[in-house]
Amino acid sequence: MDTPKIISNYHWHPILDAEQLTAKQRADIAYTDDCAPVFLYRGRAYAIDELYTTSFHHAPAWIREWDGYASDSYFSGIVVKFSGDRDAVQIGIYLS
Numbered sequence: 001m002d003t004p005k006i007i008s009n010y011h012w013h014p015i016l017d018a019e020q021l022t023a024k025q026r027a028d029i030a031y032t033d034d035c036a037p038v039f040l041y042r043g044r045a046y047a048i049d050e051l052y053t054t055s056f057h058h059a060p061a062w063i064r065e066w067d068g069y070a071s072d073s074y075f076s077g078i079v080v081k082f083s084g085d086r087d088a089v090q091i092g093i094y095l096s
Contacts, residue, residue: 003062005095008092012088016037016040017034017038028045030050046078054067055067074096
């Protein structure tokens with residue numbers, strides 16, 4: 001895969017507890033643990049523990065600048081970077 005284009009406004013999005021989600025948002029995640037850390041992006045909920053890490057040693061350089069990712073397809077998905085105290089994330093979209 002060539003180096004994908006990453007689009008982000010680098011705004012911080014708060015990390016929430018799943019109990020703060022609506023029923024519709026909760027349906028986006030694979031479980032309903034009320035203590036699970038989640039974030040909202042473009043109207044969809046993402047559970048932190050459903051992200052893949054970017055720290056594996058074969059990771060391409062472009063993705064190692066981020067802390068985690070979730071794929072939508074082979075060619076697209078989101079990347080996240082955690083704040084220092086891990087109470088917020090910056091989110092980007094990657095496109096190949």
